[in-house]
Amino acid sequence: MKISELKQTLAGLKAINFRLPDGTALPPHFHVTEVGLVTKHFIDCGGTERRETVANFQLWEAGDYDHRLAPQKFLHILDLSARILGQEDLDIEVEYQQATIGKFGLVFDGQNFQLTPKQTACLAQDACGIPDAAFALPQLQMAGCTPGGGCC
Structure with a gap:
C-alpha cells in the first residue's frame, strides 16, 4: 500500500x-x-x-x-x-x-x-550460482526432498 x-x-x-x-x-x-x-x-x-x-x-x-x-x-x-x-x-x-x-x-x-x-530474497539470483529451483522451493531443495518422493 x-x-x-x-x-x-x-x-x-x-x-x-x-x-x-x-x-x-x-x-x-x-x-x-x-x-x-x-x-x-x-x-x-x-x-x-x-x-x-x-x-x-x-x-x-x-x-x-x-x-x-x-x-x-x-x-x-x-x-x-x-x-x-x-x-x-x-x-x-x-x-x-x-x-x-x-x-x-x-x-x-x-x-x-x-x-x-x-x-527476504536474493536480489542477485543470477550472480549466486544457485539453480532457479532452489529459490522457488528452498526447504525442499535443502532437505533433499523431491515432489512425490515420500519424504515430505
Missing part, C-alpha cells in the same frame, strides 16, 4: 482496525507511535549497490484501554509527517511488537487493514 492509498482509505472510514497475517486483530487501543522515512542503502551479494526507501509506521499498544485512534487523527499524523516523508508516494512498511519487532506490508481488505508478511 502506498501513502496516497492509505489517505484515501482513511478518509472513508469511521474506525481503524488492523489484523495480523494470521487474522488476529490488534487491540483497538493501539497507538501509531512513529511515522518515519527509512532508507536502506546496501550492496547485494552480486555487488550491485541499491537503495530502498519506505514510509515506516510503528504500531504499539499498552494498557491505555480508553484510547482509540480515529481515522481523522491518523490523517492528521500523516499530514504532520509530510515534512519528513516528502511528496513521494512511498510504499508503507509497518512495525509491530511481537516476540521481536515484526515488519509487515499493508493492504486494505474493505473492512480492515491487513498486516502482510514480508520475506
